[in-house]
Amino acid sequence: MLSGLACMTLRLLVLGATGKTGTHILDLALARGHQVTAFVRSPQKIVRRHPALSIVQGDPMQVNALAQALPGHHAVLSALGPSGREAFQPNSLLAECAASTVAAMERASVTRLAMVSAALLFPGGGLRFALFRRLIRHHLRDLVAAEAVIRATPFDWTLARPPRLVEAPEETYRSEREALPTGAWSMSFRAVGAFLLDCIEQGAHTREVVGLARR
Ligand SMILES: NC(=O)c1ccc[n+]([C@@H]2O[C@H](COP(=O)([O-])OP(=O)(O)OC[C@H]3O[C@@H](n4cnc5c(N)ncnc54)[C@H](OP(=O)(O)O)[C@@H]3O)[C@@H](O)[C@H]2O)c1
Numbered sequence: 341m342l343s344g345l346a347c348m349t350l351r352l353l354v355l356g357a358t359g360k361t362g363t364h365i366l367d368l369a370l371a372r373g374h375q376v377t378a379f380v381r382s383p384q385k386i387v388r389r390h391p392a393l394s395i396v397q398g399d400p401m402q403v404n405a406l407a408q409a410l411p412g413h414h415a416v417l418s419a420l421g422p423s424g425r426e427a428f429q430p431n432s433l434l435a436e437c438a439a440s441t442v443a444a445m446e447r448a449s450v451t452r453l454a455m456v457s458a459a460l461l462f463p464g465g466g467l468r469f470a471l472f473r474r475l476i477r478h479h480l481r482d483l484v485a486a487e488a489v490i491r492a493t494p495f496d497w498t499l500a501r502p503p504r505l506v507e508a509p510e511e512t513y514r515s516e517r518e519a520l521p522t523g524a525w526s527m528s529f530r531a532v533g534a535f536l537l538d539c540i541e542q543g544a545h546t547r548e549v550v551g552l553a554r555r
Pocket of ligand 1: 355356357358359360361362381382385399400419420421422423424433456457458459483502503504505506
């Protein structure tokens, strides 16, 4: 288990690094002095350059490609998600990527994984949550399957379940183990990135599902 790594430079591999959450993970990880590998299908989307940033083109569903990129990394952070249209259709992107990621991690002897899931998987949340659950039911089914793949591993995983995400500069959050925090309705993409990095750096929330909310 990785613990007490707050002062250490970590080598982190980020999946979904071109997305809205992923972009903030990259930005924060580099600002905190870590070495970051963005494993992406569309490298041209990452325009920033930084001496501690490596961009590797690859398909996160391909075990071999991931396993080649992974050795030497301390952890994988995943913020993969379906494109807008795909979220409304039957889809297995996240379950397939979870399976390829854990297979590649086994091969590369990397054992720390933090992934963005969704607060809609918690019960409760009232009518608004119920409506969204219905609207993106296919995506949620895929997330449940992806979480199951990860939970079944012996790894030190963390599954972060944020509510609706918005672009805002704040990096603070409230977190609650295995539960939807009260008043969780929206928070920033950046705060989710901060939470994932805090977990990895502090060895916190290993083998836990964590509900997030705006502070
Ligand atoms: N957005 C929200 O309000 C919200 C709320 C709660 C939870 N979440 C969860 O957070 C996660 C990330 O959300 P986000 O809004 O940051 O996502 P996003 O901006 O749509 O980014 C998705 C990322 O996944 C990659 N991707 C999509 N399909 C792919 C494929 N077939 N092969 C390889 N890469 C693929 C995209 O790469 P390309 O750039 O190459 O397309 C991109 O890097 C989602 O799983 C979602 O469930 C989101």
